[in-house]
Amino acid sequence: METTITIKKRFAEKMRRGYPLIEQAAILEHNQHIQEGAMVTVVDEVGSFIGKGYYGKQNKGIGWILTKYKDEQINEAFFMTRIQAAFDRRKQLFDDQTTTAFRLFNGEGDGVGGLTIDYYNDYYVVTWYSEGMYQFRDDIYSVLKQLATFKGVYEKKRFAQKGQYVEDDDFVMGERGEFPLLVKENGMNFAIYLNDGPMVGVFLDQKEVRKSIRDNYAKGKEVLNTFSYTGAFSVAAALGGATKTTSVDLAKRSLPKTIEQFSVNDIDYEEQDIVVMDVFNYFQYAKKKGKAFDVVILDPPSFARSKKRTFSAAKDYTGLLQEAIAITKKDGVIVASTNCSAFSLEKFHTFIQEAFKKEKAKYQVLEEYSLPNDFRTIKSFREGDYLKVVIIKRK
Template sequence: MKKEITIKIKSHFDNKIAKGYPLIEKEMLVDTSKLNQEGTVVKLVDSKQRFIAKGYYGRQNKGFGWVLSKKENEAIDGLFFKKKIQNAINNRLHFYQDPTTTAFRIFNGEGDGIGGLTIDYFDGYYLIQWYSEGIYAFKEEVLEAIKDIDYKGIYQKKRFASKGQYIEEDDFVTGERPDFPLIVKENGVNFAIYLNDGAMVGVFLDQREVRKTIRDHYAEGKNVLNTFSYTGAFSVFAAVGRAAKTTSVDLANRSLSKTIEQFSLNGIDYEAQDIIVEDVFKYFKYAVKKELTFDLVILDPPSFARSKKHTFSAEKDYKDLLKEAINITEKNGVIVASTNCSKFNMKKFKGFIETAFKETSGKYKILEEYSLPEDFKTIQQFKQGDYLKVVFIKKIK
């Protein structure tokens, strides 16, 4: 059993926690001096020592820990984790039964009842991601819960900070080691996955529905620009959807070989595509200078990025990024504007879009919108958890 301590919550936060807000924030706590060891179970009480909730202490960029239970006598033990994980899997059984998609999320943090923990499935292999030392203290309980399920192997990524640096390491846990790349399918398209190569495994699973939409409804015959392209997943789906040509741009040197690999896995001639290792902002200037335009432009930048000449923050700079994209999008072309920044909501994101078109004297129409797919379960009480915002925008003028 983990050590348990009692912590008082400031009076004006009582109701927030009671109504289901899952994040334990520093400013909520009357006294943090007893929080010395991450992984400690914390019993949250009001000023009259009445029970509010039970959670764990674990620091990550979002807060000091997560609420786990509203039941005072519920033990935070192996059985607790087993029930939570099994319930999450039961809610996703239809994913396991789809042979065209063999990669998806089976546990999504606070959405499934345990903040700071995610588990993804890759064709029989499970990848656990720990976002604080606090949740990592429950490693054995989580592993035992997964070991009750059929699996080929288990990997983990420790994503919590150590001396200011994220630990992005391969950590094989148990089972059999696959030959990498591990080939998985997403809506019938192949992806190469590396569970042993740092924090990024090869594809972001939260964009599954967006990629399918691009392939099925927007790509055919189009000249497509995919910026911040990572391993070229959007480009591959566009090419499978019979795009006339794709151009993938990313600053990372390895994006070239990774994108070539993904194209080749799907029988696509990568030499017929453009794969460019370049700062996206520099490429925009090049495209304007060369009078290059595109029918479909995909903008999916990280929330924060830094290159030698540019620092990009989605919260501050997305509007200007969008203006760059508008300038090289054909009339009646489409921009797929996407962000995973949790610091603003869809309403504010649409405000960026409106301002960007206004400042470029353009007109637009929103065609469709996407947020997280169903396997990335979220809860209404924690809107920050529903971080993904994607808008398909038609440039009318």
């Protein structure tokens, strides 16, 4: 049974132009007792049809429009069409022997908001972003079995309160993997864990940036990688000929994880520095010790809270960048990155401009990156194109 949701006039036009998220603030009227996964028909205030989709609470939305056609059925055949198209678009990636990890299906960019599918060397990871999307689980897995040859499939459920990860056995079908699973990215090796929480060990959306660091910026340089997670940027820098890398992250597990990533690339981790410390405390330490770096990589989370500090990219990125500028050598490079969808690239440039002005330093933009092609986006949903990376030379 389908439920009708009425959208306020000022939101209706945006949705007609292809905006797929059914926002909580856009709703004028709907049945308060809709079940997660229920099919919904979206209409404007005069009852004109806008689209059809499903009900599923996720962040600021309560569902996604999946089709603009009244008569199109949302069933296994529907998902088959969209996932088949995603396979076709990424055929070249399957043929590339130097890269064995990439995104196969990117939510609304591939036509189904609330769902992503990643490929890791003959294994797939399906991520569900709402209980509503999870109701289509049987259809999605049936399609995957028909279209893909795989060793195994894992899933991540990100639909607990506020999008947090649901702890569960992530294995779905096929054979369980032996971990770490080694994958390649532009010839670099990464150790992956598909059975160990919401994150697997490397962020696939940064592959072009890692390649650029390795190929263009690392040779003969001393590199600082902040918010380093498992050290993937440090691996790229070391493989690119950096004289030394320093990886800094507050999480204790970043130490063994970074050692592992160096080791699977035959890099002697004892020749690198791996520091478990709050990044802002490290900046103070580096200044006190007179340390300066040729390359500084800044890729903080959009929001983070430690015992002593709260960081919000939207509010605090300018200050973070000031700290980085202070320990970047003249003619050195800063890789400024954010995955925060709350502001645009233009706004990000104002943060950069403000930080350099406050530090009385000049700069030149060398390169910019957004999401790679496998992270397909649509123009009508700007929030989906979240990644902003600006590579800057300090003059």
